[in-house]
Amino acid sequence: MKNIPHKIYLTEEQMPKQWYNLRADMKNLPDPMLNPQTLKPVTEEDLYPVFCKELAHQELDNITRFVDIPEEIQDFYKMYRPSPLIRAYQLEKALDTPAKIYYKFEGNNTSGSHKLNSAVAQVYYAKKQGLTSLTTETGAGQWGTALAEACAFFGMDLTVYMVKGSYEQKPFRKSIIQTFGANVIPSPSNTTKAGRKILAENPGTSGSLGCAISEAVEKAVTTPDCRYVLGSVLNQVLLHQSIIGEESAIAMQLIDEYPDIVIGCAGGGSNLGGLIGPFMRDKLNGKANPRIIAVEPASCPSLTRGRYAYDYCDTGKITPMAKMYTLGCGFMPSPNHAGGLRYHGMSPILSKLYHDGYMEAVSVEQTKVFEAATFFAKKETILPAPESSHAIRAAIDEAIKCRETGEAKTILFGLTGTGYFDMTAYNSYLEKTMSDYIPTDADLEKGFAGLPHIPGIQE
Numbered sequence: 001m002k003n004i005p006h007k008i009y010l011t012e013e014q015m016p017k018q019w020y021n022l023r024a025d026m027k028n029l030p031d032p033m034l035n036p037q038t039l040k041p042v043t044e045e046d047l048y049p050v051f052c053k054e055l056a057h058q059e060l061d062n063i064t065r066f067v068d069i070p071e072e073i074q075d076f077y078k079m080y081r082p083s084p085l086i087r088a089y090q091l092e093k094a095l096d097t098p099a100k101i102y103y104k105f106e107g108n109n110t111s112g113s114h115k116l117n118s119a120v121a122q123v124y125y126a127k128k129q130g131l132t133s134l135t136t137e138t139g140a141g142q143w144g145t146a147l148a149e150a151c152a153f154f155g156m157d158l159t160v161y162m163v164k165g166s167y168e169q170k171p172f173r174k175s176i177i178q179t180f181g182a183n184v185i186p187s188p189s190n191t192t193k194a195g196r197k198i199l200a201e202n203p204g205t206s207g208s209l210g211c212a213i214s215e216a217v218e219k220a221v222t223t224p225d226c227r228y229v230l231g232s233v234l235n236q237v238l239l240h241q242s243i244i245g246e247e248s249a250i251a252m253q254l255i256d257e258y259p260d261i262v263i264g265c266a267g268g269g270s271n272l273g274g275l276i277g278p279f280m281r282d283k284l285n286g287k288a289n290p291r292i293i294a295v296e297p298a299s300c301p302s303l304t305r306g307r308y309a310y311d312y313c314d315t316g317k318i319t320p321m322a323k324m325y326t327l328g329c330g331f332m333p334s335p336n337h338a339g340g341l342r343y344h345g346m347s348p349i350l351s352k353l354y355h356d357g358y359m360e361a362v363s364v365e366q367t368k369v370f371e372a373a374t375f376f377a378k379k380e381t382i383l384p385a386p387e388s389s390h391a392i393r394a395a396i397d398e399a400i401k402c403r404e405t406g407e408a409k410t411i412l413f414g415l416t417g418t419g420y421f422d423m424t425a426y427n428s429y430l431e432k433t434m435s436d437y438i439p440t441d442a443d444l445e446k447g448f449a450g451l452p453h454i455p456g457i458q459e
């Protein structure tokens with residue numbers, strides 16, 4: 001048998017020069033995003049007040065299969081990419097499994113996550129259009145950090161609405177974002193109409209991603225030469241994140257491997273959508289049939305227990321409506337939820353692929369996630385982000401099944417980032433104060449009750 005190295009890095013020549021657009025290979029496309037005023041499919045022009053032109057184009061482009069990565073972005077990528085594809089030899093040994101486990105590690109940059117892959121692209125196109133500032137939301141803080149890094153590099157002003165609970169729990173996250181020159185505001189805030197309304201209705205709220213999105217969008221559309229950018233969910237973000245999957249496929253080809261199972265954690269779906277690109281492409285085109293598994297928290301189970309319906313992307317209901325698996329835009333995970341991945345909806349592309357049976361989804365409880373995280377840390381010497389640890393949990397579970405059946409499957413999972421800023425969560429796991437909360441059907445019904453009624457489309 002060929003001796004497979006522990007780590008596979010592509011050379012600069014081998015690095016992908018194009019992003020991949022999954023929609024070009026989907027026989028059944030996601031339903032179009034709807035303009036909340038006209039209830040008609042959004043046009044590129046509809047999106048111009050919110051997104052810069054090139055990103056509006058990428059958002060609605062269902063046709064172009066491969067998109068050239070501009071040279072400036074390729075050069076930026078070269079500062080922290082390729083990311084390594086790592087063979088988890090020590091984890092395999094510890095699990096006594098015949099499975100071969102590989103992971104693509106995206107935590108080797110200051111944002112500590114894959115988020116920088118899309119941040120640099122979004123800032124580049126906004127700058128090229130002559131815009132001067134951007135707004136965004138951040139929950140756990142990785143996206144805010146990534147965007148602040150990219151804005152500092154290209155010389156753009158940035159305002160980050162940071163979910164208040166996270167702002168208070170992770171002061172150093174805030175400091176990093178400020179170090180890169182961005183303005184950080186805890187959300188909900190009194191700086192926007194949407195924020196003031198949410199505060200008036202719920203003064204003690206610790207905020208949510210949906211609230212922060214409403215504030216950031218409002219600020220963008222009311223500020224000259226300013227646009228809003230989002231770090232997940234959107235089609236354009238999956239496009240940029242396809243760099244993860246394209247690199248993985250090239251690296252696996254170099255060692256004559258192909259995954260039987262591809263696993264990723266799913267919050268809004270961007271890392272998973274990026275990682276699975278080439279493998280889903282083969283699946284859609286009948287060339288291979290890998291299992292593809294999305295892993296989500298049991299406390300925020302959009303794919304496994306959500307509705308496939310049109311919903312707003314934000315709590316303030318000012319964004320277009322997307323057809324996706326959703327828990328309702330008013331959904332907020334229980335306060336004891338510590339593992340990230342808290343968004344109420346899921347990428348419309350992944351939602352459609354899941355709905356059509358091309359992917360599976362599992363949900364896992366957070367104590368099981370942190371158990372997998374600490375086990376992985378001890379064997380592979382990387383402190384994983386809680387989000388990423390959802391994928392670790394599922395990969396370990398699949399490897400244990402292989403031990404039981406004796407099958408030597410090849411498993412690839414996405415290790416999206418590092419967990420240095422999540423020690424409050426790790427502590428509560430270590431001190432055994434962490435608990436699992438699984439919403440009841442009645443809890444979820446409250447969220448579904450708020451789904452929009454769209455005459456002729458969704459009653």
Ligand SMILES: *Cc1c(COP(=O)(O)O)cnc(C)c1O
Pocket residue numbers: 112113114115142143231232233265266267268269270271272341385387388416417418
């Ligand atoms: C943001 C984030 C996620 C979840 O976002 P997706 O869009 O679902 O990929 C996962 N892991 C890390 C480390 C993150 O920062």
